Amino acid sequence: MEITILGIESSCDDTSAAVLRNTTLLSSVIASQAVHEKYGGVIPELASRAHQQNIVPTIDTALKEAGVTPDKIDAIAFTRGPGLLGSLLVGTSFAKGLSIARNIPLVEVNHLHGHILSHFVDLPDQTLAHPDFPFLCLLVSGGHTQIVKVCSPFDMQIVGTTIDDAAGEALDKCAKVMGLPYPGGPVIDRLAKEGNPDAFRFAKPHVEGFDYSFSGLKTSFLYTLRDAMAENPDFIEQNKCDLCASLLHTVVDILVDKLIRAAREYGIKDIAIGGGVSANSVLRNRIAAEGAKRGWRTFIPQLRFTTDNAAMIAVAGYYKYLQGNLSTLDAAPIARYEDLL
Numbered sequence: 001m002e003i004t005i006l007g008i009e010s011s012c013d014d015t016s017a018a019v020l021r022n023t024t025l026l027s028s029v030i031a032s033q034a035v036h037e038k039y040g041g042v043i044p045e046l047a048s049r050a051h052q053q054n055i056v057p058t059i060d061t062a063l064k065e066a067g068v069t070p071d072k073i074d075a076i077a078f079t080r081g082p083g084l085l086g087s088l089l090v091g092t093s094f095a096k097g098l099s100i101a102r103n104i105p106l107v108e109v110n111h112l113h114g115h116i117l118s119h120f121v122d123l124p125d126q127t128l129a130h131p132d133f134p135f136l137c138l139l140v141s142g143g144h145t146q147i148v149k150v151c152s153p154f155d156m157q158i159v160g161t162t163i164d165d166a167a168g169e170a171l172d173k174c175a176k177v178m179g180l181p182y183p184g185g186p187v188i189d190r191l192a193k194e195g196n197p198d199a200f201r202f203a204k205p206h207v208e209g210f211d212y213s214f215s216g217l218k219t220s221f222l223y224t225l226r227d228a229m230a231e232n233p234d235f236i237e238q239n240k241c242d243l244c245a246s247l248l249h250t251v252v253d254i255l256v257d258k259l260i261r262a263a264r265e266y267g268i269k270d271i272a273i274g275g276g277v278s279a280n281s282v283l284r285n286r287i288a289a290e291g292a293k294r295g296w297r298t299f300i301p302q303l304r305f306t307t308d309n310a311a312m313i314a315v316a317g318y319y320k321y322l323q324g325n326l327s328t329l330d331a332a333p334i335a336r337y338e339d340l341l
């Protein structure tokens, strides 16, 4: 049976649409929003306005590239949350409008499930490697840092989560105080390649179990900058690459350390990473290296599936559609949707 799913993602500052035939990606379009750059972070009201401008052309392009007309869509999968309420509202409302106009079933998707299930998308000319259930996924994005035990596309348990900042958020904030553009994660990734990871030492958290904390690291980073700048106003400029390398390696050490412990505790050897920070080269290399050392099968997503995209929403929607788990028109966006994990 061939199922065609239109995925719509609008949780933060990227408007994205994708078309899947079963798990095969037919098209994926992402409209990014440059409007936030000069503010050094996402401005929610500007994000929702940009989504409104982008959503029709983005979906139109995705359908055309896939060669699919609306009457061929079996279901519309949309991100219900978590995310910015105004942004989610645009995608959710569009999905409902199209659903009513064309009588197409709706499937709501938890954005975090989408990141995790992005490992099940295939390309038309390439079947990608899929983890076996149960697997562990280190989910690292701008808003979330979790270790999730994934028993099925619908059964996911949070094994550990951050008690304060997310890893991506910590990188973005540290980048901001160094005067780097938003989002800081990719810039830190690039600058770190030229730096010495042992140049600076920052505080590592001591948190029970498999939970994370990044606020102490952030504070220790800020104090280092403050003290050094008092002595030398050019400190940041002169040490940018070393600061980035030391910070990034500390973040990756913290992430991977708990992941190793969780893998040992749960006896799971299929290990995946997902979310925007899984685009990071240091993290990707470390996961591959730890996997080789520990006999893990590692699942490192293609870069296009790391940051926010609608392909992951479509694939999560596909599994829910197969299960008959449809949504009704009263499914309102939810800014904090973690409870449904």
Ligand code: KG4
Binding pocket: 012, 140, 141, 142, 143, 144, 167, 168, 169, 171, 172, 183, 184, 185, 186, 189, 275, 276, 277, 278, 279, 280, 281, 306, 307, 308
């Ligand atoms: O998953 P995502 O696109 O959005 C959320 O769901 O939050 O993740 C965005 C986060 C941002 O914090 C961004 O700085 C980070 O992912 N990020 C990276 C890289 N690319 C994106 N962090 C480190 N290295 C990268 N290459």
Ligand code: ZN
Binding pocket: 111, 115, 141, 142, 275, 276, 307, 308
């Ligand atoms: Zn995301």
